[in-house]
Amino acid sequence: MAGKPMVAICWLGSCGGCDEAVVDLNEAILDVANAVDIIFWPVAMDFKYHHLEAKRDGEIALSIINGHVRNSEQEEVAKLLRKKSQLVLAFGACACFGGTPGMANFRTKQDVFNWVYREAPTVVNPKRNYPQPKSKVNGKELSLPEFYEKVYALNQIIDVDYYLPGCPPPPDLTANAIYAVVEGRLPPKGTTLAPDKALCDTCNRNATKPSRISLSDIKRIHEVEASPDTCFLAQGILCLGPAVRSGCGEACMNINIPCRGCFGPVQGVEDAGAKFISALAAMLEAENDKDIRQLIEKIGDVPGYLYRFSAPVSALSQKQV
Amino acid sequence: MSNSEPKIVCFSCKFGWGYLGSEAALSSQVKNWIPIICSGKIDAQYILDAFRQGADGVLVLGCPEGDCHFQDGNVESKKRIYLLQKVLEAYGIEPERVRIELSLDPEGKKIPELVKKMSGTVKKLGPMKVLASR
Amino acid sequence: MTQNITINPITRLEGHGKIEIFLDSKGEVEDAYWQVVELRGFERFCIGRPVEELPRITPNICGVCPSPHNMASTKAVDDVYSVEPTPAAKLVRQLHYNAFYVEDHYIHFFFLSAPDFVVGPDADPAERNILGVISKVGLEIGKKVIDTRKRCRDIIRLIGSKPPHPEGGLPGGVPRGITEEERKWIKQTADDTVEFAQFALKLFKDVVLANKKYLDLILSDAYKLNVYDMGLVDANNKVNFYEGKLRVVDPQGNQYALFDPRDYTGYIGEWVEPWTYIRLTHLRKLGWNGLIEGDKTSLYRVGPLARLNAADGMATPLAQKEYEEMYNTLGGKPSHHTLAFHWARLIEALQAAEDMQQIANNPLLTSKDIRNMNLRLKKVGIGCVEAARGTLIHHYETNDRGLVTKVNLIVATQHNAAPICVSVKKAAKGFVKGPEVKEGLLNMVEMAFRPYDPCLACATHILPGEIPLAIHIRDKDRNIIRTLTKP
Structure with a gap:
């Protein structure tokens, strides 16, 4: 054990896909298991939270944390891992920006509860029950954690050293990130451990991307049989x-x-959606008010495209009701 | 809270708005007035920053359609704002909190009026509500 | 006197959860509750999204069974647009789906369940994981497991982009077809997978069934649950993962219902309790009769063993033989032995592999006719598949622009939530005697829910958050006497 850096892998509010992504290292995972000492990984190993608590502060070399934060327990675990770790890697879109479930910030908690426990067509709830933080069943008190009003990205809760986005992060970048820590090849704090290029620059459809994209009509993905090698925007x-x-x-x-x-x-952009608004506006080929509005209506779901993975890190997320 | 005046940030293009008037005089009348060169300069991020820093509403004043000094900066700005309004709605924020007006007013006399009008609209909506912390 | 037990988090399941165990004045188990403490809100934040984007959004409900969500969603969108996929597109989808079944059933078996059987239920927790399994069965076999999983996921990657978050699936088809060159390596994978699937069953028989201690455990009363079973069946009442009718059999194995999944709201009810965030499904027409098994129960199970119980047989020949052998060993059909879920899972993986092989041999697979563009928006759609863990239903409604106005989802772990509560209580009664509980015995309580492969990420699609799985043991005065954390 001695000498091998300790690594913890932990999920917060997560789908488990990031854990699968670590397993997707396939045979390389056996090498990783040789190079590091995985001391905590709830999805795959029988270690409990108190194993973490027993560690000295900073004893863990790296904590790979996936998932967003929406309740007190997740916050506590994130803070515990931070305290025990020299480095924290926000792993996957949820930890980095809130992820798809971050779109829950478009709705209120009350709205969710109403549907789920009252209005959904299969609900049978004559007692008009709601889950409660504390409840009594047959005289026995049961408790549940209470939820925050909204979803947070990891760096809104704890200090984060590195970021590896993706839904989920691909195996090559995952392995690179782990070995960068093992071998001490670390870039400056705050770095995203992924290429500093826009996707267009590496896309093999790039050759067919017009120098100036002009969208006079918007097609939804089911409406056309897309060519397999032409730029989608084209x-x-x-x-x-x-x-x-x-x-x-x-x-x-x-x-x-x-x-x-x-x-x-x-790199350097905090609010992905806001950035894309400017890019998208420039592509929309419309002059007058009516045409602009019509084209935007045709898009159908501006926020869902712009903030599919990053609703919680938008400035608006701090403002919403 | 409902009695206090809403905070309105106003961006206006120097080519169409108030270039004949006194900037100092206008500044004293309009609290958060930011004259800029071309409304097309207003990135959606700037508007979000205004909200982040406590604005209750944002007003953008650009040149009339077809009269942009940089060809179509005003239309670009309009497209952005219409897109942004869709985003605001998703977050439960009234789209009326952002408005763009494309017109011309060299004296800039309309600026305080428009800000006041916007202020009235926003006042009815109430202040931007900050979500209770976790 | 104060006493209680907690395990936190419950490990080796996909998600988090918590178990509360209450003792009576003699220190015997009186009650146990399995609590789901998370919700994520997918049903609400999908509102407003274009319905054709949902096959790309809903796989994020669960990174462990994303393909079923992608598939149920795609089928619901087919239904919204009243369109059938072209024959080739259907083959591509089913190829993806079978590849998923194989790899998911094996990740469950080897990574999550085998530690209990191969390494041992009361082994050192530090050894009770996949690495422990590999050191027990040998590195060669370990590599074979990893290789099979990898190659199946290569198929998913080819058709659906990233295996933990597939993005393929369009109404009436698939965005990308299969070339002849690809078909060749897919066929090789399918052939090898059929071989591996048979090997895995042999390994299960050699290591688990041949060990009398384990077989007794499988057949023991503590791991038995007498409830209804539900699963999709084809026209011949054979197990089908992708489509068909839902069939429900009663605890004696008689058909209770056979219905089109579109009629699910008439058959399935979701009961709300204040102590859990999960809605407890039950057979609606029987009414909610509480957390009980036996004659009065309205609970049903889903998942591998339930599917086999609900069907008249497997759809492929090799799997059918294994099916017959399983029921012979278990003492007839239906079987209510919860730990036999693991066995049924391996038999299903064999069916999926055989099916994958048939598809790979079908010349239609490489047809370029992969989209049916004859879309007609009818604004309501219901898609149902058998997820690896059980029946999965996506129900969407849209406005006249195809933007979502309503979403209802019923996922496998929801169906199994109430049965898990009862199973956990039975196991706790069987293994927990008084507050002094050894770690190995607690693991045996956890083993009562592991066969269901409760996917809590799925179950909690409703709000974001997570589930700590803890076992609290409480005395007669309801005080926590032990929060059982493992040594």
Whole structure:
């Protein structure tokens, strides 16, 4: 054990896909297991939180944390890992920007509860129950954690050293990140451990991207049989390639589906959606008020495209009701 | 809170708005007035920053359609604002909190009026509500 | 006297959860509750999204079973647009789906379950993981497991982009077809996978069934649960993962219902309790009769063993033989032995592998006719598949522009939530005697829910957050006497 750096892998509010992504290192995971000492990984190993508490502060070399934060327990675990770790890597779109479930910040908690426990067509709730932080069943008190009103990205809760976005991060960048720590090849704090290029720059459809994109009509993905090798924007299909970081290996383009931005904004941009608003506005080919409004209506879901993976880190998320 | 005056940030293009008037005089009348060169300069990020820093509403004044000194900066700005309004709605924020007006007013006399009008609209909506912390 | 037990987090399941165990005055288990403490709100924040984007959004409900969400969602969108996929597109989807079944069933078996059986239920927790399994069965076998998983996921990657978050699936088809060159390596993978699937069953029989201690454990009463079973079946009532009708059999194995999944709201009810965030599904027409098994129960299970119980057989020949052998060993059909879920899972993986092989041999697979563009928006759609863990239903409604106005989701772990509560209580009664509980015995309580492979990420699609799984043991005065954390 001695000498091998300790690594913790932990999920917060997460789907488990980032843990699968670590398993996707495949046979390389056996090498990783040789190079580091994985001391905590709830999805795969029988270690409990108190194992973490027993560690000295800073004893863990690296904590790889996936998932967002929406309740007190997640916050506590994040803070505990921070305290025990020299480095924290925000792993995956949820930890980096809040992720898809971050779109929950478009709704209120009350709205969610009303649907789930009252209005959904399969609900049978004659007692009009709601889950409660404390409840009594047969005289026994049971407790549940209470939820925050909204979703937070990891760096809104604790100090984060490095970021590896993606939904999920691909195996090559994952292995690079782990070995960078093992071998002490560390870039400056705050670095995103992914290429500093826009997706368009690495996309193999780039050759067919017009120098100036003009969208006089917007096509939704089901409306057309997209060409498998032409720039989506050139086909009138929304693609976030111009505003999004590369590194995914063009996974979606490879199956003929446009980018939705799981790698987040390019270097130096905090609010991916706001950045893309400017890019998108420039592409919309409309002069007068009516045409502009019509074209925007045709998009159908501006926030869902612009903030698919990053709603919680928008400035607006701090403001909403 | 409902009695206090809402904070309105006003960006206006120097080519169309108030270039004949006195900037100092206008500044004293309009609290958060930011004259800029071309409304097309207003990135969505600037408007979000205004909200982040406590604005309750943002007003953008650009040149009339077809009269942009840089060809179509005003239309670009309009497209951005219409897009941004869709985003505001998603977050439960009234789209009326951002407005763009494309017109011409060399004296800049309309600026305080428009800000006042915007202030009235926003006042009815109430202040931007900051979400209770976790 | 104050006493209680907690395990936190419950490990080796996908998500987090918590178990509360209450003791009576003699220190015997009186009650146990399995609590789901997370919600994520997908049903609400999908509102306003274009419906064709949902097959790209809903896989984020769960990174462990994203393909079923992608598939159920795509089928619901087919339904919203009243369109059938072209035959080739359907083959591509089913190829993706079978590849997913194989790799998911094996990750469950080897990574999450085998530690209990291969390494041992009361082994050192530091050894009770996949690395422990590999050191027990040998590195060669370990590499084979990893290789099979990798190659199946290569198929998912080819068709659906990233395996933990597939993005393919369009109404009436798939965005990308299969070339002849690709078909060749897919066929090789399928052939090898059929071989591996048979090997995995042999390994299970050699290591688990041949060990009398384990077989007794499988057949023991503490791990038995008498409830209804539900699963999709084809026209011949054979197990089908991708489509068909939902069939429900009663605890004696008689057909209770056979219905089109579009009629699910008439058959499935979701009960709300104040002590858990998960809605407890039950057979609506029987009413909510509480957390009980036996004659009065309205609970049903889903997932591998439930699917086999609900069907009249497997759809492929090799799997059918294994199916027959399993029921012979378990003492007839239906079987209510919870730990036999693991066995059923391996038999299902074999069916998926055989099916994958048939698809890979079908010349239609490489057809370029992969989109049916004859879309007609009818604004309501319901898609149902068997996720690896059980029946999955996506129900969407849209406005006349195809923007979502309503979403209802019922996921596998929800169906199993109430049965898990009862299973955990039975296991706790069987293994916990008084407050002094050894770690190995506690693991045996956890083993009562692991067969269901409760995917809490899925179950909690409703709000963001997470589930700590803890076991609290409480005395008769309801004070926590032990929060059982493992040594």
